[in-house]
Amino acid sequence: MRGHEHSTNANELSGTVHGFVVQAGSVHGGIHVSGAGAREEVPPPWQLPPSVRITDRADELRALEAHRDRATEDGHPTLAAVSGLGGVGKTAVALAWLHTLRPHFPGGQLYADLGAQAPDGPADPGEVVARFLRALGVPSAQVPPALGERVALYRSLTAGRRLVVLLDDAATAAQVRPLLPAGRCVTAVTSRRRMPGLSLDGGHVIHLEPLSDDAAIELLDATLADGRVAAQPDEARALVVLCAGLPLAVRIAGARLAARPRQRITAMVRALSEEHERLEALAIEGDHDVRAALDLSYRGLPPTAARLYRLLGLHPGREFGAPVARTLLGEDGVEALDVLHDANLLVDVAEASGGERYRFHDLVRLHAAALAAQDESGDERAVALLRVGHHYLANAGRAEEVIEPGRASLEREFGRGVEPESIAEEDIGPVDGQTAADAALDWLERELPNLMAVVRHARRMGAPELAWQVTDALWPLFPRRGRYREWAEAHREGLRAAEEEGNGEATCRMLTSGALGKLETGDHAEGLAMFERAAASFQERGDALGHARTLNYRGLAHQRLGQRDRAADYFARAAAELPALGDLRAGALARFNLADIALAQGRYEIAAVEAEAARLTLEAAGDPYNAAR
Template identity: 85%
Template sequence: MRGHEHSDNDLSGTVHGFVVQAGSVHGGIHVSGGGAREDVPQPWQLPPSVRITDRTDELRALELHRCRAMEDGHPTLAAVSGLGGVGKTAVALAWLHTLRPHFPGGQLYADLGAQAPDGPADPGEVVGRFLRALGVPTGQVPPALGERVALYRSLTADRQLVVLLDDAATAAQVRPLLPAGRCVTAVTSRRRMPGLSLDGGHVIHLEPLSTEAAVELLDSTLADGRVAAQPEEARALVLLCAGLPLAVRIAGARLAARPRQGITAMVRALSEEHERLEALAIEGDHDVRAALDLSYQGLPPTAARLYRLLGLHPGREFGGPVAQALLGEDAAEALDALYDANLLVDVAEASGGERYRFHDLVRLHAAARAAQDESADERTAALLRIGRHYLANADRAEEIIEPRRALLERDFEPECVVEEDFGADGGQADAEGALDWLERELPNLMAVVRLARPMGAPELAWQLTDALWPLFPRRKLYREWREAHEEGLLAAEEAGDEEAACRMLTSGALGKLATGAPAEGLAMFERAAASFLERGDALGHARTLNYRGLAHQRLGRPDRAADLFARAADALPACGDLRAGALARFNLADVAFSQGRYEDAAVDAEAARLTLEAAGDAYNAARAAGLTGRACVHLGRLGRAESELSAALSALRSQAAGFEAARVLGGLAQLSERRGQPWQARQYYREALSLYSSVGRSGSAEADEARTRLGALEPPEPVAPDPEVPGPGPSGDAQGDADA
């Protein structure tokens, strides 16, 4: 358990549009420009395919639809529906895997979670993952769903790729995820989706296998001659499985593990399970559940217990370390037993590492067995182990990403931690690998946050939310940012922990600023300020002065913002936080610059730079230098302006800080204008506009100003000469602009 002195999030910067341009949030949030990166490998995310039988007609229909769509120049969309366990995903994968040679642009996969315990996946979250897989740097993924979808379709317009949207809940969930161009998309769902026909989709509905095909599947699962030796018994067995491939495979796996057992014994046992389920009046999916009960009864005790405990897992997927956290050293062998029994699906090829998931029917069965075979205390203890496992690893990730951030106390036992793999570079996990792990596990982490209070562990909610802080602004996960902090605040209040509540208020309010809700953010900052004041926490209260200044600045109240920044610049150093005080002074300089008080801006920005350099904060020091340089342009101190702006641009480019680099380029452009160099000014403005566009800020006030000034500098369109009037000859004195 790590204990830390409390420290709220430091944030400096000007708030624009729908995002906070952050100066430093305990380590900085840096973004870079350029659209999709060309050096990113193609995504190949489809899970491995499994053997299918008797689906020739369906595969032929899917391929015929694709060929017709290509002939018409349209994207291909196909929806495969059917009962749970009927093989929808298997058919879609069998088709899509054959297309790989013809679609070199890659393969995208998403489990849309119609049957998931934490509810269907959010389309905005999914399309964000797709954009990153296609090479869009994380800082350039737009915050709004509409903007994400527009970028996704732009990137896929000329790309040949296939997309599998598995277990969809509704057509509305699917539509934002449809690529453009001549891409191929397959959707699976238990529901028929006639609405997708309006989008050009071909809808097919899978029926259970014929008896002959189901027998063939059973024979291939066993591969030992028993089906040929007992054909009638094999037919009886697949009839009890109702032709559902999932049930046939589970029954076959049980038989395969018992090579000396005849099929007759399996038929008898499965018949008895059917009768038991009917007697208990369990509705639906009897055939799969009967096979699951038999398979469960045949598991080794450790595997059976892991099956039950994993049935309590609140998310859709899990890795081997989660199983180890639940069961200890026996987990690897137990996982192998569950996989061999066809009770787990290996999704490692799709998501990397050691990853598993249950078919939704299997998960429901495992949870039911846990409710029946584990006591309430044992179930709660298992959930706490899962939650603390995720908390411990989120804590590790946070320490890698933001090592300077002071953390609240975390409630887990280090000696019991099973470390997740964050990816290594030279044997050392890096910040990007830690961020990737947090984002990959975010559905599971959010599920724990939601579950913490109901299971009597409210501290898990706010501790895990606090550990997730580095992820939200860096990957622009605004919906989760808001939801986690709302739940974390309720949990902290329920636990009576004012320190934790203030952290939830301030971190959550920063999310409000980032999503264009400064009034709500201001109310949260003021509530935290009152709490700090009441508890005598001078440092916490001083930090809220800076935060409240940002909110007032966003609300169009620069004088009130400047007053708060000035108070913060005085109070924070007095409380021992020199760096935070310098950030407040930088914000004060920014307000002065926006009001045309360039001398004040230059003085405060330079003072901020000196302190930030001494504190080792190179990023914010470069921002301060850039602001000093821009102020010097207006003051006519052109030599110093060039020195400050050039140094700032070099530093900001090295840190991939796209927005701030664009602001400095705007300053260099104005410097060139003052020196009578319109060609150079145009070059700087064009580069600045390109950067603003690449970081999703083409509509910002800075971009608008650069666009206007560039337009004023553009040479006029040449006028066609009047054929009646002779133009200048070779010795004429007409002069052209070199950039015309």
């Protein structure tokens, strides 16, 4: 090419480089490199829970490793499923296998509980993929909204990595497929179902049967570790027979005996024999003994811990932190958490989530809920549910205030039997150099499953207004973290509750903020229709300010529909009316939107004037997020 014969430039590279390299002869001005390759390198995720002792699973482990060897030889990813009934040790076997692979898979470990037995149904694959993408270094704001796009990005990121994935408690093969990585990765799936469909994807399915009596005795002996099994062999065999070979039951029975070193195994056998028919809710043959073991653990609890156990069985989500216990039973509730954890009735998930956090094993949760229905009155259950619902509402409101201090929130009232001072505060403060707003957003995102559960079950809680109140408090999270599915669902539930209640203000808020979600997901026509409904409602109610705010929203919808002139007209009206009605912030946002229109039309000076005026107003109003647009 012309000029290259006399060039004195030479491209050279030395040393170790991670990521992209940009080489150029002469550079004038700034350089901005964007795209997936520009992300900062993040350490590999190591998300697998710790492994636990297993017995009599050598054949299954050999089968899993043999399948991996075959897949590796064929150049295929490894997919294995471990199925069996609840409590049989599926996750323990999968973890025992995957942990041995760590030296061969330096790309990391991903883990997801797919929640086949969750109260709100199985986990959404799109949300799980989004969580995996964030673990692999994709910022929340760059996670695509559509499932197909998320899966494509996930497979692109895993194609060149050697990592292992554990998909725990899967509901169906269809739920699993979007979560399978590319490349020569290893994926293990656990499920109560046999998952024959995964064979179509090259998967190898093994089914775990309950332990043999001899293996269960070995597990009991390892749990006790005090010689009682050898000294009382007949009693030990009778005990594991009552446990039906389920490792969960054996471990719980062993833990109770270990706490009473002078008690003979016969006492445990006698107690289980009397109560073996109490696990009726699962209706699976052989599981009655698990219920008996759980009942025995429950009967050994002090009264406060026993009551907390029952009340936590009503919790709408799968996980909860210590402040929930404080809201339910005060400081005594926090102390009772330790008792429940020590009794092996709660699983500590703090290591994975980074906070003081617990969850029930699915069988234990059902047991606790059944006891709540049995021992708590209807009014007591209703008050407990209200306390939990308002706990999440109040703390979401605190987070909202940190993120958007100038936002006009809907009025929120506490339900009957719930005193504001009884609501414990969650720790939403910053750590490791975070801003307060980022920390509050992280808390909302971490608690989103619980907050959404409150929205879904507001009627069951006896407080349908919680649906729109919690949805309103969640508003700052949805656009900032791209939580599009929850955005749509929450506003759908919130709108229904507000309309049934006849609350015009809440109805209009659900319409407008829900319509903004429609715009973000590309449903511009539906978003415009919702804005028009809100405008008509504001006008009918004589709410001039509310109607003026819809001018800006309707302008956004027309802008997304490509109707710039109509959009500019709405923005101009909003920019004129809103400051006169006292809403300087919304008026500034309208001017920002006018600047966007002017910029698209090539009227750069006008765009600069409008944008600068809007920025100054927003900074004065304490809205740095929008001021930085």
